[in-house]
Amino acid sequence: MSQDFRISVNGETKAVRVDPDTPLLYVLKNELELKGPRFGCGLAQCGSCSVLVDGVEIRSCVTPIGDIGARKITTLEGLAGLYAEQKKLPTKPALHPLQQAFIDEQSMHCGYCYNGMTVKGAELLSQNTKPSDAQIRAHMDGHLCRCGTYPRVMKAIKLAANRMSGGKL
Numbered sequence: 001m002s003q004d005f006r007i008s009v010n011g012e013t014k015a016v017r018v019d020p021d022t023p024l025l026y027v028l029k030n031e032l033e034l035k036g037p038r039f040g041c042g043l044a045q046c047g048s049c050s051v052l053v054d055g056v057e058i059r060s061c062v063t064p065i066g067d068i069g070a071r072k073i074t075t076l077e078g079l080a081g082l083y084a085e086q087k088k089l090p091t092k093p094a095l096h097p098l099q100q101a102f103i104d105e106q107s108m109h110c111g112y113c114y115n116g117m118t119v120k121g122a123e124l125l126s127q128n129t130k131p132s133d134a135q136i137r138a139h140m141d142g143h144l145c146r147c148g149t150y151p152r153v154m155k156a157i158k159l160a161a162n163r164m165s166g167g168k169l
């Protein structure tokens with residue numbers, strides 16, 4: 001049975017009326033019309049639907065909206081704002097440093113995995129701005145790219161880490 005929910009998404013409170021078992025992904029895409037999170041496997045296997053909840057990556061395809069409560073959701077669209085908040089920047093950059101690095105390294109091919117790679121990579125960089133190759137591999141392990149862009153994803157994360165630890169962006 002549908003219920004009213006008020007959820008925090010990218011710094012704004014949104015009201016939706018859905019069944020509590022509705023996957024968060026469906027709410028974000030169908031009710032709030034966000035384009036970042038994507039439906040891939042629907043089984044928590046690929047990472048294309050990832051979002052941050054209180055800064056921690058989750059698979060929104062298998063997370064019922066009824067489990068979210070007052071926690072803060074950040075989607076791809078909100079990563080630059082979250083970054084500005086975390087770094088206490090006076091203004092919000094147009095893109096999160098990792099988004100810019102993906103562009104600069106031309107990392108993506110079809111782009112279907114881009115949402116999950118960016119969300120998961122941003123989670124890593126919020127915890128560790130100098131990750132080793134092994135740490136990057138371990139952190140990104142559950143995110144699948146059918147186009148095999150993994151080497152370029154690795155390069156982009158390292159570029160973003162260098163820029164972030166150097167105080168740029």
Ligand code: FES
Nearest residue numbers: 040041042047061
């Ligand atoms: S769509 Fe959620 S993990 Fe694949």
Ligand code: FES
Nearest residue numbers: 109113145146147
């Ligand atoms: S770029 Fe195509 S799935 Fe990753």
